[in-house]
Amino acid sequence: MSLFNIFNIAGSALNAQSLRLNTTASNMANANSAASSSGETYRAREPVFEPLLGDAFDPNGAADVGVKVTGIVESQAPLRHEYQPGSPLADADGYVFLPNVNVVEEMANMISASRSYQTNVEVMEASKRMLQQTLALGQ
């Protein structure tokens, strides 16, 4: 029954979107984590999504469809280099490295992820109702 597959599909999307929310939360939490060298500095992270299609063109297939997270990449944007001579992390010239997190971008990402999460929850609800009504058929 294909309606049961919807739980797997929407479930994979919920998984992916909650991971996206997690990375966003992590980025925001570390937006101002200073470090004394560029290697130690936190960089904005982002999950990479990929469709999980199985053989979707095959009428018998489509058993494993949905979305999967293939990995998490770090942003290659330049780090912020600020003059903070009072900081204990400052180098000899008085500069500290700050993460390349763009807070505005992260907020937009967060809203997009939570909307997608809601959409998939509603898809699950709808298919649950469809299944319940099918089970109650003839009663």
Add this chain to the structure above:
Amino acid sequence: MGWAGKVSRAIDLIAAPGGRTLPLRPTPTRPKSNKPAPEPHFEFLARSSQACSQSSLRTEQAAMSNPIDPFGIHTQALALRGRRAEVLATNLANADTPGYQARDLDFAAVLAEQGDNGALQVTDTRHLGGTDPDFNFALRYREPLQASLDNNTVDVQAERAAFADNTMRYQASLTFLNGRIRGLMSALRGE
């Protein structure tokens, strides 16, 4: 309106190509490989939809007189609606996946394909309807209404609307089935 009129209206409602407001383009032809045979109930759907496209009256007669399958097109319609819900859920799940191409299946295309090529004409009640072995639910790519930078063609609002439409048609089929079962039950009880 008589009983026959009601049934043909019911068939119109079920067979109406839901979500056709969104343009679809055909999927690229795939090489014919060792494709497994279609599932039995899918094949059954093709046969029944062909009957529907030829004459709704025939389906109605079948629904009335066939003691084995008193439910007409609705059982197959439920299978198709269930499958379409799955396809639309996949689109919604991949709303944020770069490069994902939204897909949908086109009920009207299934009907047209089954009417034109491959399908055997049924001219007698003792004939078995044949189906196109390559019948693949006419899964098509959605024509994007708005281009996106990452080549994703999912329009979440349109997909949600199509999903809601599909759900309502599923429930319509269920309602018709429920009515039919109730009718049969009261006929059996004879109260």
